[in-house]
Amino acid sequence: MxxxxxxxxxxxxxxxxxxxxxxxxxxxxxxxxxxxxxxxxxxxxxxxxxxxxxxxxxxxxxxxxxxxxxxxxxxxxxxxxxxxxxxxxxxxxxxxxxxxxxxxxxxxxxxxxxxxxxxxxxxxxxxxxxxxxxxxxxxxxxxxxxxxxxxxxxxxTSGEGLHRRGYRVEQNEAPLKETLAAALIELTNWRPNDPFIDPFTGSGTIPIEAALIGQNIAPGFNREFASEDWDIVPRKLWDEALTEAEDVAKYDQPLDISGYDIDHRMIEISKTNAMEAGLADLINWKQMQVRDLNPTVPNGYMIGNPPYGERLGERKEVENIYRDLGNIMNEHPSWSVYIITSYQDFEKVYGRKATKKRKLYNGYIRTDYYQYFGKRQK
Known part of the structure; x- marks a missing residue:
């Protein structure tokens, strides 16, 4: 047909x-x-x-x-x-x-x-x-x-779900789907020239998706699809689509993207995944706890998927993380902060009411996406 x-x-x-x-x-x-x-x-x-x-x-x-x-x-x-x-x-x-x-x-x-x-x-x-x-x-x-x-x-037509980009060779216990990570970024006004930090990077999904978006790299570029061998989608059409993707990619676009995590093993996993995605040199990875965060440039974007404190005994620790994050980012009013969590009292512990809030699902967990818009410095 x-x-x-x-x-x-x-x-x-x-x-x-x-x-x-x-x-x-x-x-x-x-x-x-x-x-x-x-x-x-x-x-x-x-x-x-x-x-x-x-x-x-x-x-x-x-x-x-x-x-x-x-x-x-x-x-x-x-x-x-x-x-x-x-x-x-x-x-x-x-x-x-x-x-x-x-x-x-x-x-x-x-x-x-x-x-x-x-x-x-x-x-x-x-x-x-x-x-x-x-x-x-x-x-x-x-x-x-x-x-x-x-x-x-x-x-x-897809085969494996589109979240399977092909770069995540290792992951943490509760990884964020690549499609949701991309959505968290697309729901912001971040542009490739803006600084970008993920302070809870886990297996590196959010910074990797940001780099793909920043350089306009097609997310499905490194994987296969069920319909690649279909008669109704001849191979020449796939080649045409792949050539287009290669032509519009902006591999020279400079990026300032960082991923931090308290766990050094997660940093190593993130580096491996970034290398698999062909983005090894584009993202700065560093082991760091939230209380040591200190953005050095203005007008940045922070997007994070922190621990939710859903397990017994974790709540106090999670509240301390949220409180530290709020205190630090209060000192950087030009930064926009976006946090996804199921923790209902996030705004109270963070210390500020969000500019905007959006209901999202992380797997089967109902979460809110708290959005704090920064006041951009000129």
Whole structure:
């Protein structure tokens, strides 16, 4: 099938508007924002560019069809009526995954089985095959998602989630997803010329994402995607998208990015990850505790994902960290400070009410993103 496709970029709760903004910046149109997803139109090249460039989306899925299904018969017949052969070759591997929310068809294994049978029925007839499909070719992962009796059938173009950039070879116990780290940066007014500090760097995700953004490097540049071997996205289109990414990267853009952590092991892990990302010389890493922070230049940005104090016995220690941070940054009014935490009394302990607050989810943890806008020095 040539021409235009309907794509769905899935997004974590609270990040839909950011994903939509990125989609529009890539030049795609007919953009619709819904809970957990952004729907838009693109051509085959757009499938490649979406996967390479979307920093804050979870996955890019190709929409095959949507319809109401309250019975298994309806699900079977309407799935079978969709043009699967336009997307999948006769030897394509077709695993089916599913989910169901507030729908009469609540048995996910049954829904998966029925969708698979309907696709096989359609494909064998269209390709003139007898018996089963060979399924010994490239992967086309189908998802049947039921929400309030509406079935959405998609094929996953990404493969592994888009947060898997390919640079994180080591990590700490509770790593921040790369997509969320990028979102934390995109929710600020930081520009590549501004100083940037992460005082709780962990495995280095926030500074690494900042460097990728600062030099306009496509986040998917160093990984592979499921649709790279699809017939509908020829190899020349992937090469075109990769060449474009190389051409627009600003490798000469100077950056002042630092990542600090109290744990020297985290600093070593961060250095390893930065090297894997090809950013070894761009980020300054240093073992340091919060109370020793002392920004030496004005008009900087601090973005941090500190400990939340959710474990017993950690609360006092975490409160001391927040208090130290507030006292220090109070001395640097030109700096903008952005902190994500689930700790409800953060503003009280930090010592100031945030300029702005945004609800976000770090995995399954409900957090707030506290934003303190600095008064820029001239």
């Amino acid at each position: 040539s021409g235009r496709y309907t794509l769905i970029a899935t997004a974590a709760a609270g990040l839909e508007s950011l994903v939509a903004k990125e989609v529009k910046q890539l030049g795609f149109d007919e953009v619709t924002v819904e809970n957990g997803r952004v729907i838009y139109k693109a051509d085959a090249l757009g499938i490649a560019r979406s996967n390479l460039w979307l920093r804050t989306a979870d996955r890019v899925k190709l929409l095959v069809g949507e319809f109401e299904a309250k019975t298994f018969d309806e699900l079977f017949e309407q799935t079978k009526a969709l043009p699967w052969e336009a997307y999948v070759p006769e030897n394509g591997a077709l695993p089916v995954v599913g989910k169901s929310v507030k729908s009469q068809l609540y048995s996910v294994p049954d829904c998966q089985s029925i969708v698979k049978k309907a696709i096989v029925d359609r494909m064998t007839k269209k390709h003139g095959l007898t018996g089963r499909l060979p399924e010994n070719g490239v992967m086309y992962r189908v998802e049947v998602a039921l929400l309030k009796d509406k079935a959405t059938l998609t094929i996953d």
